[in-house]
Amino acid sequence: MDIEQQLKNALRSEDPGPQFTAAVLERVARGDAAAPVAHRRQWQLPMALAASVVVAVVGLSLLREYREAQRAAAAQQLAVALEITGAQLKEVQQRLNRTQQKENGI
Amino acid sequence: MPLAQFTAPPAQPAPAAPPAPESAAELPVARRGDSQAFAQLVKQHQARVFSVALRLTGHREDAEELAQDAFVQLHGVLPQLADEQHVRHWLLRAVTHRSIDRLRRRERRPRLVSLEDAAEVAGPDATPDVLAQRRLAALLLQLAPAPRAVVLLRFQQDLDPSDIAAVLDMSLNTVKSHLRRSLEWLRAQHAGAGDGY
Numbered sequence: 001m002d003i004e005q006q007l008k009n010a011l012r013s014e015d016p017g018p019q020f021t022a023a024v025l026e027r028v029a030r031g032d033a034a035a036p037v038a039h040r041r042q043w044q045l046p047m048a049l050a051a052s053v054v055v056a057v058v059g060l061s062l063l064r065e066y067r068e069a070q071r072a073a074a075a076q077q078l079a080v081a082l083e084i085t086g087a088q089l090k091e092v093q094q095r096l097n098r099t100q101q102k103e104n105g106i
Numbered sequence: 107m108p109l110a111q112f113t114a115p116p117a118q119p120a121p122a123a124p125p126a127p128e129s130a131a132e133l134p135v136a137r138r139g140d141s142q143a144f145a146q147l148v149k150q151h152q153a154r155v156f157s158v159a160l161r162l163t164g165h166r167e168d169a170e171e172l173a174q175d176a177f178v179q180l181h182g183v184l185p186q187l188a189d190e191q192h193v194r195h196w197l198l199r200a201v202t203h204r205s206i207d208r209l210r211r212r213e214r215r216p217r218l219v220s221l222e223d224a225a226e227v228a229g230p231d232a233t234p235d236v237l238a239q240r241r242l243a244a245l246l247l248q249l250a251p252a253p254r255a256v257v258l259l260r261f262q263q264d265l266d267p268s269d270i271a272a273v274l275d276m277s278l279n280t281v282k283s284h285l286r287r288s289l290e291w292l293r294a295q296h297a298g299a300g301d302g303y
Contacts, residue, residue: 003289003292007261009235009239010238010239010242011161011242011243011258011261015153015156016153016156016169020148020170021148024174024177027174028144032178
């Protein structure tokens, strides 16, 4: 006998018994609500998780960009400061040279 | 799946449910709120609904509760169902989804089962055929919920793969894939060889 026929034999329907119908009617008469089915809405949890991941990735990306911009601005400020300092040092050096020349009668 | 999750089958195989007389006349009357007509509708479909829940969950008490839930829910949506076939498919869909939901919740909160419930008890006059059938039914419980439902709807409820796809919200290819792999695995296990699926 092949597996399919064996499955049909093994899985024959079984009646729950004469009390089953009465139990259903009693619950309907009482106004019982059937328990909610959760698993159909299980897709919502992965969706929420996916949305959280997207928000986190985008947030991290924005933070990274902000920090890079801050670093670039700081580097530029440093360069400007160094340039100013360099110019000041150069002027001081020139003044010293002129003073030295005067003292030497040049 | 550990043996402890099996319920003990009765010593004698339960009698197969006699085919319930199809009665298209009950549905319109039941839709109008007639409780006797609704009771006839329940009797007509209760074996089918209960059997799906039983073979999916492996627990008789759970199966009774889930089957009752499906019919209680049916009572509320009856006016929306067009004909007998619609009712049949609706019930199979409801009980299958509820059973799979129960299985997934059970996986998250495993419960202890007594040894009496877990033991496979064979009656003294159990034939090799009966033992083979029990083994197959037990093997079915080792399949994951989705392929288990596919096999059940195909070989217990005699649904076509396209109907199974509609009941389970699956693509036809997925149904066929589950069927093919499940049968291969069951065939191998039943013959005493093969790996898990």
